[in-house]
Structure formats: C-alpha cells, structure tokens
Amino acid sequence: xxxxxxLSTNVASIETDTTGWTALTNTSAILARFTGGTSGGYCLRWxxxxxxxxxxxxxxxxxxxxxxEYWACASxxxxxxxxxxxxxxxxxxxxxxxxxxxxxxxxxxxxxxTWFQVGVIATAPTGATTAMVVVRSTATAASQPWYxxxxxxxxxxxxxxxxxxxxxxxxxxxxGTSGWTADANCALGVASAAVSAYQSLAVTALAxxxxxxxxxxxxxxxxxxxxxxxxxxxxxxxxTLRPTIQWRDSTGAVIAATSVDWAPSTTWARVVAIGVAxxxxxxxxxxxxxxxxxxxxxxxxxxVVLQRTQDxxxxxxxLPYGDASFETSVTGWYVTGATRxxxxxxxxxxxxxxxxxxxxxxxxxxxLSTPxxxxxxRSYEVSAxxxxxxxxxxxxxxxxxxxxxxxxxxTRSYSWSGLTERxxxxxxxxxxxxxxxxxxxxxxxxxxxxxxxxxxxxxxxEGGLSVVAEESAARTVSLRVSGLTVGSSGxxxxxxRLLEGQAPAPVRGYTGDLIAQTIxxxxxxxxxxxxxxxxxxxxxxxxxxxxGPGEYGYISDALTLPADPDVVWIKDPTLPARSxxxxxxxLPDWQRAARQGVxxxxxxxxxxxxSDVRSSATGTLTLTTExxxxxxxxxxxxxxxxxxxxxxxxxxxxxxxxxxxxxxxESHIVDLAEYTDRAWSLSLTVVDRPxxxxxxxxxxxxxxxxxxxxxxxxxxxxTTWLAFLTxxxx
Numbered sequence: 001x002x003x004x005x006x007l008s009t010n011v012a013s014i015e016t017d018t019t020g021w022t023a024l025t026n027t028s029a030i031l032a033r034f035t036g037g038t039s040g041g042y043c044l045r046w047x048x049x050x051x052x053x054x055x056x057x058x059x060x061x062x063x064x065x066x067x068x069e070y071w072a073c074a075s076x077x078x079x080x081x082x083x084x085x086x087x088x089x090x091x092x093x094x095x096x097x098x099x100x101x102x103x104x105x106x107x108x109x110x111x112x113x114t115w116f117q118v119g120v121i122a123t124a125p126t127g128a129t130t131a132m133v134v135v136r137s138t139a140t141a142a143s144q145p146w147y148x149x150x151x152x153x154x155x156x157x158x159x160x161x162x163x164x165x166x167x168x169x170x171x172x173x174x175x176g177t178s179g180w181t182a183d184a185n186c187a188l189g190v191a192s193a194a195v196s197a198y199q200s201l202a203v204t205a206l207a208x209x210x211x212x213x214x215x216x217x218x219x220x221x222x223x224x225x226x227x228x229x230x231x232x233x234x235x236x237x238x239x240t241l242r243p244t245i246q247w248r249d250s251t252g253a254v255i256a257a258t259s260v261d262w263a264p265s266t267t268w269a270r271v272v273a274i275g276v277a278x279x280x281x282x283x284x285x286x287x288x289x290x291x292x293x294x295x296x297x298x299x300x301x302x303x304v305v306l307q308r309t310q311d312x313x314x315x316x317x318x319l320p321y322g323d324a325s326f327e328t329s330v331t332g333w334y335v336t337g338a339t340r341x342x343x344x345x346x347x348x349x350x351x352x353x354x355x356x357x358x359x360x361x362x363x364x365x366x367x368l369s370t371p372x373x374x375x376x377x378r379s380y381e382v383s384a385x386x387x388x389x390x391x392x393x394x395x396x397x398x399x400x401x402x403x404x405x406x407x408x409x410x411t412r413s414y415s416w417s418g419l420t421e422r423x424x425x426x427x428x429x430x431x432x433x434x435x436x437x438x439x440x441x442x443x444x445x446x447x448x449x450x451x452x453x454x455x456x457x458x459x460x461x462e463g464g465l466s467v468v469a470e471e472s473a474a475r476t477v478s479l480r481v482s483g484l485t486v487g488s489s490g491x492x493x494x495x496x497r498l499l500e501g502q503a504p505a506p507v508r509g510y511t512g513d514l515i516a517q518t519i520x521x522x523x524x525x526x527x528x529x530x531x532x533x534x535x536x537x538x539x540x541x542x543x544x545x546x547x548g549p550g551e552y553g554y555i556s557d558a559l560t561l562p563a564d565p566d567v568v569w570i571k572d573p574t575l576p577a578r579s580x581x582x583x584x585x586x587l588p589d590w591q592r593a594a595r596q597g598v599x600x601x602x603x604x605x606x607x608x609x610x611s612d613v614r615s616s617a618t619g620t621l622t623l624t625t626e627x628x629x630x631x632x633x634x635x636x637x638x639x640x641x642x643x644x645x646x647x648x649x650x651x652x653x654x655x656x657x658x659x660x661x662x663x664x665x666e667s668h669i670v671d672l673a674e675y676t677d678r679a680w681s682l683s684l685t686v687v688d689r690p691x692x693x694x695x696x697x698x699x700x701x702x703x704x705x706x707x708x709x710x711x712x713x714x715x716x717x718x719t720t721w722l723a724f725l726t727x728x729x730x
Contacts, residue, residue, distance in 0.1 A: 003152070003154055003158050003159040003196075003197060004154045004155060004158030004159070005152050005153065005154050006062040006063075006064075006153045006154050007020075007058065007062065007133070007151060007152065007153055008020065011058055011059075011060075011151065012039070012150065012151050012152060013037070013039045013040045013042070013043075013149060013150060013151075014033055014037075014042050014043055014044045014148075014149065015040045015041065015042050017033060018031040018032065018033050018044060019059065020058060020059055020060070021044055021046075021056055021057070021058060021059055021148075022056065022057055022058070022059040023046065023056055024055035024056060024057050024134065025053060025054065025055040026048055026049050026050055026052055026053055026054040026055065026139065027046050027047065027048060027049060027054050027055060027056055028046065028047040028048075028049055030047070031044060031045070031046050031056070032044075032045040032046075033045075034147060036147075037075075037147070037149035037150070038075045038115050038149045038150050038198075039075075039149055039150040040149075042149075043077070043147050043148060043149035044056070044147065044148040044149065045145055045146070045147050045148075046145070046146055046148070047143055047144065047145050047146070048137070048139030048141075048142065048143070048144045048146065049142060049143070050139070050142045051139050051140055051141050051142060051144075052138070052139060053136055053137075053138065053139075054136065054137050054138075054139045054144075054146065055134055055135070055136045055137075056134070056135055056148065057090075057132050057133060057134040057135070058132045058133045058134075058151075060132075061092055061130035061131055061132045062130060062131060062132075062153065063129065063130055064091070064124045064128055064129065064130060064131045065124060066124050066125060066126050066127060066128045066129070067123065067124060067126070068123065068124050068155055068157070069121065069122070069123050069124075069155065069156045069157070069168075070089065070121070070122060070123070070124060070131070070153060070154065070155055070156065071119065071120070071121045071122075071152070071153075071154065071155075071156050071159065071168065071174060071175055072087055072089050072104070072119065072120050072122075072133050072151075072152060072153045073087065073117055073118065073119035073120075073150075073151070073152050073174050073175060073198060074087050074117070074118055074119075074133070074135050074148055074149075074150065074151040074152070075115045075116070075117050075148070075149045075150040075151075075198070076109070076115065076116060076117070076118055076135065076137065076146065076147070076148060077113075077114075077115050077146070077147035077148075077149075078109040078112055078114075078116070078137075078146070079112060079144055079145055079146065080112050080140060080144075081109075081111055081112050082108055082109070083108070083109050083112070083137065083138065083140070084106050084107060084108045084109070084137070084138045085106070085107060085109070085116075085118050085135065085136060085137040085138065085146075086103060086104050086105060086106045086107065086118050086120075086135075086136050087103075087104045087118040087119060087120050087133065087134070087135050087136070088101050088102065088103045088104070088120070088133070088134040088135075088136065089101070089102045089120060089122055089131050089132075089133060089134075089153065090131060090132050090133075090134055091124055091125050091128035091130075091131050092128065092129065092130045092131065092132070093127050093128065093129060094129045094130075099125050099126075099127050099128050100125045100128075102120055102122030102123075103120065104118055104119050104120030104175065104176075105120075105176060105178075106138075107176070115149070115192075116190075117150075117174070117190065117198060117199050118135070119174050119175030119176060120175055121156060121168065121169055121175050131153065133151060133153050135148055135151070150198060152174075152197075152198070156168040159171075159172065159174075159196065159197065161303065161305045161307075162311075163305075163307045163308065163311040163312065164305040164306060164307055165219045165220075165221075165305075165306045165307065165308075166179075166215055166219060166286065166304060166305060166306050167179060167217075167219075170215040170216065170286075170304060171303065171304050171305060172196055172197065172200075172302065172303070172304075173190050173199055173200050173201040173301075173302070174197050174198060174199060176190070177189065177190065177201060179215060179216065180201055180213055180214065180215060180216060181213065181214055181215075181216040182203075182213050183212040183213055183214055183287070184210065184211055184212040185205060185206050185207060185209055185210060185211040185212070185292070186203050186204060186205055186206060186211040186212070186213050187203075187204050187206060188201065188202065188203060188204075188213060189201075189202040189204065190202055191298070191300045193234060193268075193300050194300075194302050195232040195268050195302040195303050196232075196302055196303050200232075200234075200300045200301060200302035201213075201300070201301040201302065201304075202298055202299070202300055202301075203288060203298065203299045203300075203301060204296065204297070204298045204299075205292030205294070205295055205296065205297045205298070206295055207292070207295045208292050208293050208294050208295065209291065209292060210289065210290075210291050210292075211289070211290060211291070211292055212244075212287055212288070212289045213287065213288055213301075214244075214246060214285040214286060214287035214288070215285050215286045215287075215304060215306075216285065218246075218248055218252070218283035218284060218285045219283060219284060219285075219306060220282065220283055221247070221277045221281055221282070221283060221284045222277060222281075223277050223278060223279050223280065223281050224276060224277065224279075225276065225277050225308055225310070226274065226275070226276045226277075226308070226309040226310070226320065226321060227245060227274070227275060227276075227277060227284065227306060227307065227308055227309065228272060228273070228274045228305075228306070228307050228308075228309050228312060228321065228327065229243055229244070229245045229272065229273045229274075229286040229304075229305070229306050230243070230270055230271070230272045230273075230303070230304070230305050230307075230327075230350075230351070231243050231270070231271055231286065231288055231301055231302075231303070231304045232268050232269070232270050232271075232301070232302045232303040232304075233265070233268070233269060233270075233271055233288065233299055233300065233301055234265065234266070234267065234268045234269070234299070234300040235264050235265070235266070235297075235298070235299045235300070236266055236297075236298075237264055237290075237292070237293070237297045237299070238264055238293075239264060239290045239291050239292065239293065239297075240261050240262065240263065240264065240290060240291070241261070241262040241263070241264055241265075241269075241271050241288070241290055241299075242259050242260070242261055242262070242288070242289040242290055243259065243260060243262065243271045243272060243273040243286070243287070243288060243289075244257050244258065244259040244273060244286070244287040244288075244289050245257065245258045245259075245273050245275050245284055245285075245286060245287075245306070246284060246285045246286075246287050247275075247277060247278055247281040247283075247284055248281065248282060248283045248284065248285070249280050249281065249282055250282040250283075252283070255278060255280055255281065256278045256281070257287075258273055258274070258275025259273055259287075259289065260272065260273045260274070260328045260329075268300075268302075269344075270303075270344075270350075270351040272327045272328050272350070272351055273328065274309065274321065274322045274327060274328050284306060286304055286305075286306050288301055309321035309322075312325075312349075312350070313325075314457070314459050314461070315461075316461035316462060316463070317459050317460065317461050318372040318373070318374075318460045318461050319368075319372060319458060319459070319460050320332070323368070323370075323458075324349075324457065324458045324459065325349045325350050325352075325456065325457060325458075326342055326352050326353055326354045326455075326456060327350045327351055327352060328342075329342070330342050330354050331369070332368065332369050332370065333354065333366050333367065333368060333369060334365075334366070334367045334368075334369055335356060335364070335365070335366050335367075336362075336364070336365045337358060337359065337360065337362045337363055337364040337365055338356040338357055338358050338359055338364045338453070339356070339357050339359055340354060340355065340356055341354075341355045341357070342354065342355065343355035343454065345454070346387045346423075346454040346456075347454070347456050348385055348423060348456040348457040349456050349457040352456075353387075353454040353455060353456035354366075354454065354455040354456065355452065355453075355454055356445075356452065356453040356454070356455070357452050358447075358451055358452075362447060363444055363445060363446055363447050364444065364445040364453065365442060365443075365444050366442065366443045366444075366455065367440065367441070367442040367443075368440050368441055368442070371400075371402055371406075371438035371439055371440035372438060372439050372440075372460050373437060373438055374401075374432045374436055374437065374438060374439045375432060376432045376433065376434050376435060376436045376437070377431065377432060377434070378431070378432055378462055379429060379430065379431045379432070379462065379463065379464055379466040379468075379482055379483065380399075380429060380430065380431075380432060380439060380460065380461065380462055380463070380464060381428065381429035381459070381460075381461065381462075381463050381464025381465070381483070381486075382397055382399060382428050382429070382439075382441045382458075382459070382460050382464075383425050383428075383457075383458065383459040384397055384425065384426075384441070384443050384455060384458050384459075385423055385424065385425040385455070385456055385457055385458070386423070386424060386425070386443070386445075386453055386454060386455050387421065387422065387423050387424075387453065387454040387456075388419070388420060388421070388445070388451065388452075388453045388454075389420065389421060389451045389452045389453070390420065390451035391417075391419045391420035391421070391422075392420075392446070393417075393445070393446030393447075394415045394416060394417055394446060395415065395416060395426065395443065395444065395445050395446075396413055396414065396415045396443070396444040397413065397414045397415075397426065397428040397441060397442070397443055397444075398411060398412070398413045398414075398441065398442040398443075398444065399411065399412045399413070399428060399430050399439060399440075399441055400439070400440045400441075400442065401430075401432060401433055401436040401438075401439060402436065402437065402438040402439070402440060403435045403436065403437060404435075404437050406438070409433060409435055409436060410433045410436070412428075412430045414426060414428035428464070429463070429464025429465050429466050429483060429486075429554060430464075430466065430554075431466050431468055431557075433557075439460065441460060443455070463482070463483055464482075464483045464486065464554075465482070465483035465484070465486045465541060465543060465552050465553070465554045466481070466482050466483055466541075466554050466556075467479055467480070467481045467482075467495070467539050467540070467541045467554055467555075467556045468480045468482075468556060468557075469528075469537075469538075469539055469556045469557070469559040470559070471559065471561060471562075472527060472698060473698045474571075474576070474579045474698045475531075475533060475561050475562070475569055475571075475579075475581075475647070476527055476528065476529050476531070476576065476579075476698050477527070477528040477531040477537075477539075477559060477561065478525065478526075478527055478528075479495065479507070479525070479526040479527070479528055479539055479556075480523070480524075480525055481493075481495065481523065481524050481525075481526060481541050482522060482523045483522060483523075483543075483554075484519050484521065484522055484523070484524065484541075484543060485519060485521075485522045486543055486552050487519070487543045487544070487545065487550065487552060488545070488550070490545070490546070490547070491519055491543055491544060491545050491546070491550070492516050492517055492518060492519065492543070492544060492546050493514075493517050493519055493541060493542065493543045493544070494506070494514055494515045494516060494517065494541070494542050494544070495507045495509075495514040495517075495526060495539060495540070495541050495542075496539065496540050496542070497528065497530075497531065497537060497538075497539055498537065498538040498539065498540055498555065499532065499535065499537055500535075500536075504540065507526060507528050507530075507539065508528075508529065508530060508573065508574075508693065508694055509526055509693055509694065510693045510694045510695075511693045512691070512692060512693045514526065516546070519543070527576065527694070527697065527698065529571060529573060529576045529579070529645075529694065529698065530571070530573055530645060531559075531561055532561070532647065532650075532656055533561045533562070533563035533569065533647050533648075533649065533650065534560065534561065534562070534563030534649055534650040534651070535560060535650050536558035536559070536560050537558060537559055537560065537561070538555050538556050538557070538558050538559075539555070539556045540553060540554065540555045540556070541553065541554050563647075563649040563650060563651075564581070564649065565649055565651070566583055566584060566649075567581045567582065567583055567584065567649070568581065568582060568584050568621075568623070568646055568647065568648050568649075569581045569645075569646070569647040570582065570634065570637050570644055570645075570646060571637070571644065571645040571647065572637055572640060572642050572643075572644060572645070573642075573643065573644075573645050573658070573689070573690055574642065574690060574692050574693070574694055574695055575640060575642065575694075575695055575696060576694055576695075576696060576697055576698040577696050577697065577698060578636055578637045578640060578642075579637065579698060580630070580633035580634055580636070580637055582623040582624065582625055582630065582634055582680070583623060583624045583625070583626075584621070584622075584623060584648075585622040585623055585624050585679060586621075586622045587621065587652070587654060588617075588619025588620055588621045588684060589619055589620075590617040590618070590619045590686075591617065591618050591619060592614050592615055592616065592617050592618075593614070593615045593618070594611070594614060594615075595611065595612040595613065595614065595615060596609055596610065596611045596612075597609070597610045597611075616685060616686040616687065617657075617684075617685075617686040618683075618684060618685045618686070619684055620681055620682065620683055620684065621646070621681075621682045621684055622679060622680060622681050622682075623679070623680040623682065624669070624677065624678065624679055624680070625676075625677070625678045625680065626676065626677055627676055628676045631666070631676065631678050634680065635666075638661055638664055638682075641661075642690070643658050643659070643660060643687055643689075643690040644658070644659050644660075644661055645657075645658055645659075646658075646659055646684075657684075657686050658686065658687050658688065658689050658690065659684040659685060659686055659687060660684070660685045660687050661682050661683065661684060662682075662683035662684070662685065663683045664680065664681065664682055664683070665680065665681040666678050666679075666680055667679040667680070667681070
C-alpha cells in the first residue's frame, strides 16, 4: 500500500486471489487472477458480457470521513486501440444506502498493450461513512477481456507535502493533468515514471524554443512573505531547468517572477526557487520554464509544492531560509580556504547543503555575509550542523557582536571535537552585550588536505545556554540561568563560581549545592550569597549527560561586587536575610595551636613528639557600630549561632573565612547613655563551609511579596511555600 491506501494489499494488487473484487454491470461473474501487471506479478482480469459499460468494484466498502478529500486511481490495460475507462468512488451511509457517486474523467488508452491510469479526486459527502471503488470500461464487443492493477483509495492529506499551498491535483498528476496549464510551446500528458506514487506530469515541447507550463489555479499569497517553490524533474535533454514563481496581482495580471537556473538531470532531481512576494502580489503559480532544442523533447514533473519558508524554517530562526538551508544559493556566506558549492550528496534539510572542498592546507573559515540584527541584553544561540569526511581536530564557532558602526565590540568562541562522516552540531550561545545591534557567526575547521565538509540547517535565534550575573541587595549576586533544556531527556546541570587561581566552587541553592540538578525548566534564578567582594568573578553553568558523553557549558561575563575600604561583611551563608556590615577596628591575630604530645624518654636527651594536624585558626575580631540599627543588625546575625561568612576588602590580603563565633562582647565607646556607638569583640574559630541549602531571601519579605490584592493574587503563580518564599529561585 502507498500513501495511506485504505484498500488492502490484495485488493490493490490482486497478488493472492480475486476475493477483494466483485462483478457489477455487464461483467462476467468469473473474475481471474492473471499474470503480469504493473505492481507485483498478477493483475485482475474481467470480461465484458456485451459491448457497452462494463463495471467491476471492490467487494467490501472501507470506512471514510464525511467532508474529507480523497483520491482514487487504478491502472487499466485495454484490449484494443482507443479503448477508454474511468474510475468512480461510491459513497454509502451507515445504513448501507448509496449517498452519491464521484466519477473521474473518461480516459482513452494510448494504444493496445499499454497500461494507463484513471483517477478522481472527490470530497466525501455529508452522511457518507463507507466507500467502494468502481472501475468502468467501455467494451466494444462481447467477451472482451480487460485488466486491472494498482488500485488506490486514500486521503489526499496523506499524500500531499506538508504546508504546500497548491491543491493536490497540481502537486501530483495521479488523477490527470487538470492541475496544470500549458502556457507556451508545450503539451501536457502523463508519464509512468514517478517520485511520489504511480505517475507524473509529462511536459513535451511542440517545437524548439522557450516553453512554459504552470500550476492552475493561482493560489493566494501575501506581499512581503517569502515562498519556496520546488519540483521534482527528470529529463534526457541538456536544457537548463528554470523553476519559477510567477506573481500576479488581484486582477490576475503577471507583475513579477522569481526563478533559479538548475542543471538538467537524467535522474529525478528536486529544483527550487525562493522569493519574496512583491508589493501588490495577490496570487502565485509555480512554473517549469526551459528551452527546447527540438520538438518532442519531454520533461517529467512530480511532487510540486509552493510553501511559505516560515513553515519550513526552524521557529525563531533569524536567518533567511535560503541562507540557512542552501536550497538555491551559497552566496550568503563568505568562505576562505575552500571552494564552496551547493550539493545534495549530504543534507539535513530540503534538497541541498553547503559543500566545502579544501583548496589548500589552511583552515576553512565560513562567515555570514550579512549579520543578523539583535537586541542588546538578550541571549542568542547559533547551531551549525556539519558533516566532515575528516573529523580530526576541533571545529570552532565564533560569535562576533557588532555595534551600529559594524565594529566588533566582543567575541566569544566555542570549540568542540569533530567526528568523521556523521552529522554533528555543537551549539553555542551568548548574551548580546551593551551596544550590540548585530551578530556575525563564523565557523572554522582545522586544516586537512583533500577533506570535504558540509553545512546545513543553520540556526541563529534567541535562546541557548547562558548565565547572566547582576548585583543584588546586601552584596549578593542574582544569577539568571537560561537554556537548560539544550540537552536531551535525563540530562542534569550544575552551577559553579569561578575565581582566578582557584578551583571552581559550587553555588548554593535552596536545595543545597547546585551540582547535579534535575532539569525541570528552561530558566532558573539563583542568588549567590557567598560571592566574594572586590574581585572579578564569573559563573559557569554546565548541562551534561550523567550517563555518557555530552556536555554544554557557558561562562558569564565577569562581575565585581563593590567592597568598602574599612568594612567587613558578616553573612549567614544559609540564612541570606541575616547579613550586615561593620567597620573593622582591628583584624584578628590568628593563632593555630599545635596538637602534640611531648614525651621525655629515660636515657635520651631529646623527647619523643607525637603530632597531629594543626588546629584551625582562632583569633579575635574587633568591630565598631555607630547606630542602634547597626547594633541590632549585628546581634541578629550572631543570635542564630550559625556558621558565619566573613568577607574582607581584597586589599587587606585577608581571605574570606567561614567562622564559628564564640563569646561576643559589646562595649560602650562613650560612657554616656545617649551615645549608641559600640565596640565589639568577636572570638572566632575558622571552620569548614557549612552544608545545606538556603532558607529565605536577602530582600523577599511579606511586605515585598504582597501585591496589595487578594491572597490568591499574592501567592500566584507559586504552587509551594518554598517557591513563594524564594520567589521561584532555585
């Protein structure tokens, strides 16, 4: 069965027996399975009992849907010259009553001993629930034999190319040539060769010179919208093929045409034209135009479509369809180190891909000719699938961000190892910096004499993996991570803080350190309460496959949190709201006690010393506060008894430390009650970074969370108390 044939294989091709068929009008009751045919080794033979209309039909009806469009066809073998036949679809109600009949045109066979096809396109009428196929021949004598094979009944929707604007009688010639018009110097017919099903349109030159044939009727189009016309063509001539989109105004007058020249092909080749409907365009037709060198030259045409490129392109792609898929041209990309061409040998999308054949030992560089417009502050991704005959070395995707004067204001590159003779892609993404108005991607491949590379289905659009860092309240960083769904199902993600000269450190989230997180959304917001002060800091998000190879990463721009020259920040790492700062009076004199046992041994001068690791540092930090609010804020941090993070200005050369605070002394600086100045003495012991997740937020309170409306409005759209508490942050 082909294209969703509703008829069973035996009914369609009579390979087993004739039980799927029954004799109707003017037909002998004896039906025979006969050798030969156009599909398989057998066909159906029936005999007219007298001259006139002779009919056979399917023995069982098949279910159909009222209002749906169907097509039926069958191949008939005539016994004599100029014999004719036609096909019908008879529609029946659920009660078995005939509702109506759809009859195809009467077709005359070209000659005896030659199969020809009859067909019909029809819409199932209201009330129809089942249908049967009937083939009717015009017998010229009693006992005249007829032969039938390759019968089809199915929905046109199952056969049509997705998104095609043309009716199916124009897309395919399965039911005849009525979907086409011979415009100039040609005659239309059908050919037995086909791409999609059983037969194709034959365009035959009447004389030497230009010829043209086109789809009919013209279909509606919208000015300013880009369209693609494609035809499968086979010819034995050497004439250039010229697929054309003919644009017409509301009166039907031709106002413009878009065409592309293609080389002829003795095998089936898909030829394409892409164009934007001009101002005033209301309808369009698809034409095949070429030049014949003699009468009788023929072109077989099949699978004709007219489509909006926006229906074919990846959603959100900023590249024009032609530059992304290389269907008609490769001129949208600069190439050095290789010769460029359009090729169908390897392709991911449509008909062809960009082929790159090295012209020397230098690397291949492919750069977009016309940069795409972008909006500063938004994230964009570039996906450039490639196929390489030599996969050694790394491929690099470079993103150049351009300002209004076309100057490069920032460049970010991504490299990834290649594979041999496989389509592969290494997504890259970045956030458009301030001042950026355009993006120009460049793809670079390592040297490799004699190797061939293909590029296809290139995508540039908003999205992709990124992390953006912004300063928040109380010397905290807010991290917006997006594009987490760039990986496949089951992948995980982690978020790390990067400081020069230090190993990556995990960022703490509300569920703990964000090191092996399940991906359940594309965007998350994470506060980093432990980011250092006064030094450039970056953050790296990584999406990875926990059970095998595969990893994508992105590193943010550097952010430096301000550091006051004489102030230490005192933070509770797991309770972000408990955070304050104070002026330092004196820094601790750190002491690290030895853990030793000294044993005097009789008879020897030196003792035996048994040592363990040295203890962590201890010391006393003295601070000053000026106001009662500063005093209360410091006590609020200390009251919980939690591990404290101390963050010093970087110029002090005093590293940030997690400490346990022992005894605290609050002293009056002035012995007058009305003065609120205080001196503080904090006994400290350096400890490890505490485990656990964050609780609460630096700046999210009941007052800030309230919308001033109803309770439902206040808590919407959060589904848990944790989400409400954190504002949806991770």
